[in-house]
Amino acid sequence: MEFRLEDIDPDEIERRLAVVEPLTDSVRGLIDAVIRSEVDDAVLDRARARIDEITAELRVHQKPGGYGTPFTRDLRGMPWGNAATGLRNPIAPPLRPEHGAGVSTGSVHLGAAYEGPGGLVHGGVLALLMDQLVGECASTIVNMPHFTGTLTVRYLRPTKLGRVDLRAEVTGTQDRKTFVHVEVRDREGVTADGEAIMIRPKDFPGRDEVLAAIARTP
Numbered sequence: 001m002e003f004r005l006e007d008i009d010p011d012e013i014e015r016r017l018a019v020v021e022p023l024t025d026s027v028r029g030l031i032d033a034v035i036r037s038e039v040d041d042a043v044l045d046r047a048r049a050r051i052d053e054i055t056a057e058l059r060v061h062q063k064p065g066g067y068g069t070p071f072t073r074d075l076r077g078m079p080w081g082n083a084a085t086g087l088r089n090p091i092a093p094p095l096r097p098e099h100g101a102g103v104s105t106g107s108v109h110l111g112a113a114y115e116g117p118g119g120l121v122h123g124g125v126l127a128l129l130m131d132q133l134v135g136e137c138a139s140t141i142v143n144m145p146h147f148t149g150t151l152t153v154r155y156l157r158p159t160k161l162g163r164v165d166l167r168a169e170v171t172g173t174q175d176r177k178t179f180v181h182v183e184v185r186d187r188e189g190v191t192a193d194g195e196a197i198m199i200r201p202k203d204f205p206g207r208d209e210v211l212a213a214i215a216r217t218p
């Protein structure tokens with residue numbers, strides 16, 4: 001887990017998001033269209049050539065590796081490449097968690113790109129979303145980043161594609177461990193639940209900056 005301080009103000013964050021969020025949404029639309037399109041092969045071939053051109057244009061200047069998890073001095077995180085929440089990651093639904101007292105919630109629309117069995121959400125996608133939410137829940141409540149040590153998922157009944165709601169709640173803490181219960185619902189009720197043991201790592205790159213930024217946060 002690597003954290004990197006990026007000393008920019010909220011206006012600059014908004015300026016960047018105003019450019020990349022619409023781009024990411026457009027690519028989400030493209031992914032959905034590629035899965036569901038019934039146009040003929042010639043149109044698909046033409047689309048591929050145009051997409052390859054755009055990809056080459058974007059690759060002229062790019063980061064090595066992943067996007068990383070930059071954060072500002074006031075601890076606003078910018079994990080924009082995150083697989084579940086990333087604001088510039090088209091495979092992220094994206095989940096946008098909200099945090100209350102010991103509870104985190106989030107809703108997503110899971111369309112064709114998240115299908116497992118026909119018409120139903122892939123179990124791994126649900127585990128991804130649960131993992132993210134329990135991570136954010138433990139990290140926000142304890143105010144320090146946590147890793148998922150163990151996540152046990154029970155799939156209670158199939159989850160229909162469409163709107164899915166998640167809720168995570170801290171059920172206890174013990175030294176560096178935080179215990180979190182999580183539930184997933186589709187429009188007909190609870191479809192899966194899970195128990196997570198979240199661990200606050202002893203050390204990680206950027207730890208001192210995170211602690212200093214927390215200390216400065218009013």
Ligand SMILES: CCCCCCCCCC(=O)SCCNC(=O)CCNC(=O)[C@H](O)C(C)(C)COP(=O)(O)OP(=O)(O)OC[C@H]1O[C@@H](n2cnc3c(N)ncnc32)[C@H](O)[C@@H]1OP(=O)(O)O
Pocket residue numbers: 077131132133134135136139140144145146147148149150175176177197199200201202
């Ligand atoms: C603001 C930031 C928001 C971030 C949200 C992001 C959410 C994303 C969620 C994720 O996807 S995290 C990525 C998936 N998880 C990992 O990659 C974790 C990989 N594993 C590790 O890095 C280490 O194994 C871990 C940090 C989990 C534990 O290493 P430690 O060296 O700190 O553990 P240690 O051996 O000192 O054990 C400390 C306690 O934790 C317990 N423990 C260790 N590993 C465990 C485990 N895997 N499961 C359950 N408990 C575990 C261990 O028994 C012990 O309990 P006791 O104190 O009661 O004895």
